[in-house]
Amino acid sequence: MIAANVSRLLAELPAGVGLVAAAKTRTPQEVLEAVEAGVETVGENFVQEAERAVAVIGRRVRWHFIGHLQRNKVARAVRLFDMIETVDSLQLAVAIGRSCLRAGRVMPALIEVNSGLEPQKSGVLSDDVEDLARRISLLEGVRVKGLMTMGPAVGDAEDARGCFRETRRVFDRLARLHLPGVDMECLSMGMTMSCRVAIEEGATLVRIGSGIFGEGRR
Ligand SMILES: *Cc1c(COP(=O)(O)O)cnc(C)c1O
Numbered sequence: 712m713i714a715a716n717v718s719r720l721l722a723e724l725p726a727g728v729g730l731v732a733a734a735k736t737r738t739p740q741e742v743l744e745a746v747e748a749g750v751e752t753v754g755e756n757f758v759q760e761a762e763r764a765v766a767v768i769g770r771r772v773r774w775h776f777i778g779h780l781q782r783n784k785v786a787r788a789v790r791l792f793d794m795i796e797t798v799d800s801l802q803l804a805v806a807i808g809r810s811c812l813r814a815g816r817v818m819p820a821l822i823e824v825n826s827g828l829e830p831q832k833s834g835v836l837s838d839d840v841e842d843l844a845r846r847i848s849l850l851e852g853v854r855v856k857g858l859m860t861m862g863p864a865v866g867d868a869e870d871a872r873g874c875f876r877e878t879r880r881v882f883d884r885l886a887r888l889h890l891p892g893v894d895m896e897c898l899s900m901g902m903t904m905s906c907r908v909a910i911e912e913g914a915t916l917v918r919i920g921s922g923i924f925g926e927g928r929r
Pocket of ligand 1: 735777778861904919921922
């Protein structure tokens with residue numbers, strides 16, 4: 712089931728669009744099944760869950776953090792992850808940068824955009840993305856690689872199109888600025904129900920959970 716879903720997805724995704732298996736609440740064995748079927752990047756929402764999965768699966772895949780990162784978990788996150796997709800404040804970027812400097816590395820990071828304009832959701836508003844990118848670009852230990860967005864939590868895929876299009880517009884505008892220390896390489900948007908629309912709107916990474924692991928235990 713998991714293996715068949717991964718094979719189908721990998722066959723369907725156009726060239727240039729990467730698959731992130733969104734693994735929240737799944738067991739390390741389930742994640743391992745996806746990896747053995749060809750998943751090369753795993754997205755984790757929780758540091759502790761990720762530690763358990765990394766202990767079983769190891770470094771044969773890339774690990775992306777896609778949850779809300781609490782400041783007191785930054786040091787552990789820096790040890791685990793190859794990318795943090797959900798940077799939404801300068802303070803968080805500063806904490807990641809400091810931790811990375813101590814660890815002698817640089818963390819690739821995406822700025823999370825609150826494209827749905829939902830006040831309770833995380834992410835920065837599109838108008839504030841450029842300013843945050845400029846400030847992060849001055850930090851050592853962390854490097855902006857693009858943008859990530861969730862889009863609306865409810866509704867059908869077409870409801871997300873406007874959010875994805877807006878995020879793409881911000882992405883293109885930033886890319887054209889060629890800011891030193893900012894590499895606009897990744898646009899992470901689209902989940903199981905919305906990935907087709909997200910790809911049409913320019914996603915380079917889609918984060919798929921239930922489309923790989925099935926529904927349940929959410
Ligand atoms: C759960 C989750 C996904 C995947 O959602 P599905 O609808 O199960 O595909 C993608 N991104 C983030 C940040 C998530 O938390």
